[in-house]
Amino acid sequence: MAAIRQTFFQECEEQLAELETGLLSIESGDSDHDTVNAVFRAVHSIKGGAGAFGLDELVRFAHTFETALDLVRSGRIEADAALVRLMLRSSDTLADLVRVSRDGGAMDDQRVAHLHDELTRIADPDAATAAPAVSAPEASVDQTANAGEAGDDDGFVPLQVSFDGLLGGDADAEPVAADSIFRIWFRPKPELYAKANDAAKILREICSLGEADIACDVSAVPVLAELDPEGAYLSWTIRLVTGLGEDAVREVFEFVEFDCEFTVEQEMPADPVFDFEPEPVAAVLDQAASLAEGEAEAPAIPQKVMDRIAEVAVKDAAPAKPAAGGQSAQAQASQTIRVDLDRVDRLIDLVGELVINQSMLTQRVTEAGIARLSEVAVGLDDLEQLTREIQDSVMAIRAQPVRPIFQRMSRVVREVAEMTGKSVRLVTEGEACEVDKTVIERLADPLTHMIRNAIDHGLETPEERVETGKPEQGSVRLTAAHRSGRVVIEVADDGAGINRQRVLEKAVANGLVDPNAQLSDGEIDDLIFHPGFSTAGSVSDVSGRGVGMDVVKSSIQALGGRISIASQPGAGSTFTMSLPLTLAVLDGMVVNVAGQTLVVPLTAIVETLQPKEADVHGLGETSRVVSMRGAFLPLIDVGHELGYREAETDPLDGVAIMVETENRAQSVLLVDSIVGQQQVVIKSLEANYGHVFGVAAATILGDGQVAVIVDVDAVVAGRRAEPDLANRKRTAA
Incomplete structure (x- = not known):
């Protein structure tokens, strides 16, 4: 149950996001029928799941909220600016109720009651201010204890269900039209019960639509020794008389449509052609026995009945509308699975270790002097490509909008x-x-x-x-x-x-x-x-x-x-x-600076070059710039800036790397040499050591050496601000 409850609250987060998205769309003027229906379904789904776990306060508020949304959906009230603001505040309160139901804590009861009153007054301006408890109407169910005595030989157990005044009428109300009669067949799957849903709640919801006669089919129930406690063996046939349409009936199954089988068929209007007095049951049985023994001829079917059958056959020749919850609906189910986040994190960690080991293996092959065109080297290139594809695919799992x-x-x-x-x-x-x-x-x-x-x-x-x-x-x-x-x-x-x-x-x-x-x-x-x-x-x-x-x-x-x-x-x-984009891996340029190995993020690098004496100019007492394509860019000695050496090195002895910061400003970083390009796994330095000026994180290279990843923007900004050199040396050390 704990796992099912957790799944319910995960789905609540999705429904709340859908709810707010729809309300914001309505606020911006997009109040089409589909958007309003999506908002209504979100609240309805939360209410249905909350009822399964006995979250009464959440159910009460969601029911009131749902009632107000139903008025908008049916067009009885208009979603003006004031109403949308009320709906948004109600959405926030519903989210708080979900959070409190999940994590515990206390809610502001006065706030909930105030919003409940406002939502109630939308439908009934004279409604009482007290928040009434929301519960399903009490049904009067007469069922014989022994199904074998009360039911018929086919295993059907009839349930006489009475819902007086449910639609606001009374005993003297006008009879409901025949075109408001539906015959419903409903059979749960084991998945319905596994998700903590209850078939009885579905039946009560159907009964709330009108007057219902329910028959339960128990013929599929096996003997006790063969009974699976997690199985589903019962099905129901319901004859519903309602003043609502077919959409309202199908809506009852929205929350469980993929976890059950059901059909909804509208009964044909009463036809005087078929309005004849049936023969007694005993006479029909005697006639059937005579037919079986060949002692009597089959009775002739009246011509008016045959004419009516032909008329109905022509009328119903059009393709039938597929039933909701059938095979077509199942085929459209979302092809996604829920995976615990710890498992994904573990997979990402393993891929990071794979990247490191692949880098180490490449390093060992290079040190062994194996030719690049040998089979071993070619195999390593394929391994590197495969490792990168695996890493990209795994990182895409964690990527979220x-x-x-x-x-x-x-x-x-x-x-x-x-x-x-x-x-x-x-x-x-x-x-x-x-x-x-x-x-x-x-x-x-x-x-x-x-x-x-x-x-x-x-x-x-x-x-x-x-x-x-x-x-x-x-x-x-x-x-x-x-x-x-x-x-x-x-x-x-x-x-x-x-x-x-x-x-x-x-x-x-x-x-x-x-x-x-x-x-x-x-x-x-x-x-x-x-x-x-x-x-x-x-x-x-x-x-x-x-x-x-x-x-x-x-x-x-x-x-x-x-x-x-x-x-x-x-x-x-x-x-x-x-x-x-990710805190796991990045592509970097491995460089040497004052005997240290550093990694410069590849996304910040524009190009690399060898400075010429004519291109390097002094600026002020200590600063230097490099002339490139008619522009003068600041020249920053990374080793001196990070405190690896006291004096700045000669630009002609190093390699210049042009970088671009996030504000599109360009500068030139001076390093001693470039080792090569490599994909590295990011290891947080702050979590294991502390914040260091000019260092974004650390990584492990192929030879097992720990290298720091340069924070390009911090180095460039620090150069402009001229931070204290002694402090830089201390933090870098």
Whole structure:
């Protein structure tokens, strides 16, 4: 049961994502029938599964929510802006109820009751404010204990089920039309019970649609010695009289349509042709016996009956509509499986070890002096290609779109906008961009901080926006894109931008900056990442405690990424995060620097070259630049920058590597020599040692040596900022 319960909550996450996606589509004006149906099905599925586990509070709220959605689906009410906002808040509450049901904890009962009242008043403005318990209508079931006595010889046990007043009528109500009579056959599969579903709940749901007569077929039940406790042997035939259509009947089976077999057929309207008095049963049996013995002739069928049969045959000649839950529906089942994440992580670790061992084997063959065209060398090349394909395929298993994390930010925007009294619209782009699952999981907190700051600090109040000629509703844009082997996520707002004068004054007051210091706009913007820094005038539920942006920077750096700011007064600010696509492997250029082996990520390299004396120029007292194609690029000695040597080496004795940072700025890194290109497995340095300037991570080379992976952006940025050399030497050592 624990495993089934876990599967249910996993499916709840998918249904909640579907629910929010649909509601956001409706909010943007896409309120077509399919979207509304998808939203309704999501809530209906959650309610059905919750009922199987006795999660009564979740069932009650989901039922009320579902009722309101059904009114929208049937067209009885319009999904205007106010209603959609209510639905979104209800979606958030439903997600909280799912979380509490899964992890435990307490819910805000007043909040749930308030939303319950609002949803109830949609259908009935005069409804009571108390949240009534939602339960299936009580059925009066008369069933004889001994099926052999009450049933017929074929093993059918009739159940007389009475649901008085279920459709709001009474005993004197008008008879239901014959075209509202359905005959339903329902047989569960063992999978239905394995997923903690209950056939009795399906039958009660059918009965809730109208008046039902149910017969249970027990003929397939084996003797006790042959009975499988996990098997499914019962089936039911139901005659349902309802004022609803066939779609409503089939909807009952949506949650279990692949775990059962069922048919829904509408009975033909009563025909006066067939309205004749049947003969007594005894007479029919006597006549059948006489026919079998050849003592009597078959009775003639009345001509009017034959005419009616021909008429019906012509009418029903059209192809029959395939029954839901049949073979065609099963063929469309999703070809996916659920795999425990630990197993995937283990597989990825093994592939990483495979890459390392393949590299070591290649190294040993090279050291042995075996010719590159030999069979051994060719076999190693094939092994390398196969290893890379396996690695790519395994990494694709963990790759997931950023859509779930982007959808989660919609709720953050709604909550912060409500707390600050601002009108905000979230625009998302690139939701299909795929990133390693580990990266996605650790993006939630940084993105939440940035979204909250963008609304609280970036966007103006509606009155201020109107005064400056802007729309009353502010905009926050969240985008993701692949760029140079990395994923770039941007959070942009159209607010007032960073007030640099205020930031500088606050930094001076806190002793972070010398009052006489001359800082560029970028350096002033970077001050907001300092721990404890805040420009908020007072502490609120949203901000003002000086905790947030420094956490964002630390979290992004821990993922091997970087964050930058671009702000324009009056036009807004853009925060750009650059992250690796995966935390497992990368293609790198192996280089030698001052006797050390380093790896430079291949995605940052533009080209390599041998500097010429005429191309190298001094700049200031210590800096040097290289002339390339009419441009002067900074020349950075990696060994000196990382503290491996005291003095900078002669550029003419080394190899220059042109690199491009995330902000598209180009620089030239000077190394002693290039060993070659290699795929390396990333090993976190921070988790095992600590943060080191200019180092993104570490790896194990083919000869077993540990090499560091250079953080190109940090080295280039550190050169511009001229950090303390002694500190660099200490951290690098």
